[in-house]
Amino acid sequence: MxxxxxxxxxxxxxxxxxxxxxxxxxxxGIVVIVQFFYTLILGKRHRGMARFANSYASLNYHVNRYLNFATNERPFFGGPGWEETLPCDFDREDRREKYLEIKEAFNDHDF
Structure with a gap:
């Protein structure tokens, strides 16, 4: 095309x-309000609500890239969609633990 x-x-x-x-x-917007009160009451964020909001932010990012002529990759139609999200804080935590394990093993090793 x-x-x-x-x-x-x-x-x-x-x-x-x-x-x-x-x-x-x-x-x-409703999820953010619920997340706010959830965090105030329980002292931690809800993983599912955070990932949902992150999916929306990622989709919004991909759509804006397309609409602003930064890419010809059409979101939803053969391009990035709801599933293709940018990393969420919860996703980074898993990688952080693995990174620290590797770092400790590396520091303990004598060369």
Missing amino acids: GERTEALLRIPLVILYSIVLEIIGLIV
């Missing part, structure tokens, strides 16, 4: 993506 056709295709996709992101954004 040529650049002109891709540019023209963005017009209806802007409308579609705006509607989808607005609906999901309203749900995320």
Whole structure:
């Protein structure tokens, strides 16, 4: 598909993506409020709600990249979608523990 056709295709996709992101954004707004009170009461964040909000933020990022002509990779339509998220803090924690294990093993080893 040529650049002109891709540019023209963005017009209806802007409308579609705006509607989808607005609906999901309203749900995320409710999740953020619930997450706020959950964190205040229990002193920790809920993993599922944090990942849901992260998925929305990642999708919003991919859509904005497409709509701002940074990429021709169409979100949802053969490109990144809801599943392809950027790392969440909870995902980084798992890697941090593994990193510290490797670092300790490396520091304990004599060369």
